Amino acid sequence: MLQSQLFTKTRKEAPKDEITKNAQLLIRGGFVHKEMAGSYSYLPLGRRVLENIERIVRDEMDRIGGQEIRMATLQPSEPWKQTGAWEKVDVIFKINSRTDKEYTIGQSAEEIITPIVQEYVRSYKDLPVAVYQIGQKYRDELRAKSGIMRGREFTMKDMYSFHETQEDFDRFYALAKEAYLRVYKRMGLVAKVTEASGGSFTEKLSYEFMVLTSAGEDVILYCDSCSYCVNADISKQKEGEACTRCTGGNLARATASEVGNIFDLGIKYPKDFGYTYKNKDGEDAYPIMGCFGIGITRLMGVIAEALSDEHGLVWPETVAPYRVHLLSLTPDDLEASSAANLLYDALLDLGVDVLYDDRKGPSAGEKFKDSDLIGIPLCVVVSKKTLVEGKFEVKVRSSGETKILDRDELLSLF
């Protein structure tokens, strides 16, 4: 991508009403545009980041047998009334057509997926099954906040699984847990599996996946020795007390952001919809159901919060909008600009995603500032200074480490 053609521009200053780092940096870098409180548009750079996050999530869900679908976002009110959610869940957006028919726009999809699976999965031979989607969710939050981290519209991966037995659910839950932890790790984040309330879903505990960040809205207590972690909301223990799950560990306290969760739904939804399958003995039985969420847009915000520095964003390679930011410092110099053009083409030939700052106006300093702000992992500088020896400067955004390489050395990095 030629940066001279990129329609978004960076900004020196963030809008004054954005306090959180994720919103400030993402707006300044031209990744997102705010439409209203809790609702953002994703611009070229931001859209590419989201796509990369989605790719990782999709990859891991497919790996544990998830089947991707796409459910309707505009949904009938009836199934929501059937389960009681229409009255009980206050974040549901309710809309009326001009003929006064009631609809909702999806805030979750248990009410949609259960009847779909019911139609096809009728035998124990068809179980277990796990189905997921990645799509927009809409929740009538009383207060949107924290930039893109808590909006009224957001992107979520929601997976639903159906099982014959509790044991089989537990087996799949363990698989999903590992997949979730891989998802976060691949994005450069460290998540903790946290015991939490099941909300209005279930009496049982649920598990939340928490990334430690000061921008988070949850408080967790975690053991400094074992992997035990609990949401402070439901913990009977306090910071500094001894861990009850291991010997020698003490509980530490931290703010964190929830980037995923798992609920054991039991047989609530199959019961509500009269969904039974035939078991081995030919009897009708309710499948046990689980739901598994990952906040895609929130992950983008958490990465922006957790991995940025005073100069701007620092994207991990796996989610970065481009892999290389190629800066042509002296585009008016014929020799330098043709060297940059050749390098750009060579990188494209190798299949490397490159943002090429070929702009003629901005000074060298401005290009460096922009590059730091946008946060692409590798910055390659083409200028007369190093070109006299036939070399290029390569800078790693995260560490600041710099190397002077010739063309072959540079291309061999990819």
Place this chain on the structure above:
RNA sequence: CGGGGCGUGGUGUAACGGCUAACAUGCCUGGUUUGGGACCAGGUGACUCCGGGUUCGAAUCCCGGCGCCCCGACCA
């Protein structure tokens, strides 16, 4: 939803109740520059969030609305 704060060119700010609403940045022209948001000159851009009211006179004071942010509550 309770409490607090804030609404002025695209963005960030200024302006005692009183002159043509100022400055920076951005954007456009031209020139000069090119290793950390460089410089010079000219230009563009605002019904001061909306609606009422007070006043000779309102960006400024009062009332109502709307919007945004923060704290809390809430959070499938």
